Structure formats: structure tokens, C-alpha cells
Amino acid sequence: xxxxxxxxxxxxxxxxxxxxxxxxxxxxxxxxxxxxxxxxxxxxxxxxxxxxxxxxxxxxxxxxxxxxxxxxxxxxxxxxxxxxxxxxxxxxxxxxxxxxxxxxxxxxxxxxxxxxxxxxxxxxxxxxxxxxxxxxxxxxxxxxxxxxxxxxxxxxxxxxxxxxxxxxxxxxxxxxxxxxxxxxxxxxxxx
Numbered sequence: 001x002x003x004x005x006x007x008x009x010x011x012x013x014x015x016x017x018x019x020x021x022x023x024x025x026x027x028x029x030x031x032x033x034x035x036x037x038x039x040x041x042x043x044x045x046x047x048x049x050x051x052x053x054x055x056x057x058x059x060x061x062x063x064x065x066x067x068x069x070x071x072x073x074x075x076x077x078x079x080x081x082x083x084x085x086x087x088x089x090x091x092x093x094x095x096x097x098x099x100x101x102x103x104x105x106x107x108x109x110x111x112x113x114x115x116x117x118x119x120x121x122x123x124x125x126x127x128x129x130x131x132x133x134x135x136x137x138x139x140x141x142x143x144x145x146x147x148x149x150x151x152x153x154x155x156x157x158x159x160x161x162x163x164x165x166x167x168x169x170x171x172x173x174x175x176x177x178x179x180x181x182x183x184x185x186x187x188x189x190x191x
Contacts, residue, residue: 012133044104046102047101049099051096067084097165099161101161130168
């Protein structure tokens with residue numbers, strides 16, 4: 001697959017086959033993620049890979065509990081009340097792999113740098129027929145001291161990107177229309 005095709009056709013996948021990814025495949029994807037550019041070549045990222053389904057379910061349940069309680073302070077989250085209240089809903093969509101990309105918070109550009117690594121990860125996965133999705137519902141819970149201790153993540157690291165991976169179960173279609181590119185200024189010398 002050509003890069004442009006991967007960029008244009010990649011979709012967030014929310015339905016996965018039960019098939020596991022091989023360790024080699026996950027390692028290759030992490031290596032490609034780590035090829036991302038970073039400010040001053042700081043490479044502030046570290047990765048945590050979770051394949052334990054019971055742990056993923058526990059993490060999902062804790063994330064749902066957090067968001068349901070937090071809705072009082074975040075009215076925009078209320079639209080998710082029904083789905084988050086469902087015992088069947090798993091915030092990780094039952095994907096076989098969760099990759100948590102943490103960044104060294106002592107590096108000023110860690111959020112941007114780790115986001116670039118996440119994009120590399122998702123494009124490399126798509127190129128191999130593997131779906132991915134950035135899971136916003138996991139961003140708080142996976143950054144708590146409790147979960148970081150469970151995952152042996154040093155204190156200085158902050159979660160940037162919780163990405164699920166797996167083989168898509170069904171067609172992956174675009175859910176919305178892309179907005180037209182908006183250029184608010186294009187400064188150039190008189191030609």
C-alpha cells in the first residue's frame with residue numbers, strides 16, 4: 001500500500017476479530033512508531049503493551065466509572081451516559097491489543113512527539129491490514145498513579161495516546177465527511 005493510500009483510507013476501527021496479533025507484528029509496529037520525528041531527536045516515548053483481556057476489561061470498567069462520575073463536571077460528556085452505563089460496552093471495543101504511549105513529561109514537546117509516534121503506529125498498522133483507534137475514554141484512567149503503578153510506568157511519564165490494535169471485523173467505512181482544507185493565510189512575496 002502506498003503511503004498516500006494509507007493516509008486517505010485509514011479509519012478508526014471499533015469492531016475487531018478475536019484473532020491475536022503476533023509478538024513480532026506488535027514489535028514491528030512499535031519500531032515503526034518510534035521512527036517518528038521528535039524535537040531535537042528527544043524520542044521521549046515509552047510503550048506499554050496490554051494483551052490481558054481480563055485486565056483490559058477491568059481497565060474499561062474503571063474508565064467507565066470515572067466518566068460516569070465526572071459527567072457532573074463535564075456537561076459535554078453527558079451524551080455518552082447511555083453507552084458508558086451499558087455493562088456490555090467495553091471502551092477498548094474488545095480489541096486484542098492496547099498500546100499505551102507515554103511521554104517523558106520533562107521533555108517540553110512530549111505531547112507532540114508522542115502524537116507523531118501514535119500516527120506512525122496507526123498508519124503502519126493499517127498498511128498491514130490491522131485496525132486501530134485512539135481511545136479517548138482511556139486517557140484519564142491509564143494516567144492515574146494506581147494504573148501507572150500496575151503497569152510499572154515511572155512517575156515522570158504521562159499518557160499521551162491509548163491506541164487499540166486488532167484485525168477489523170467487517171468493512172471500515174468513513175463515518176463523516178472531511179472538511180475542506182482551510183488556509184487562513186498564505187503569506188508570500190509578490191510574484
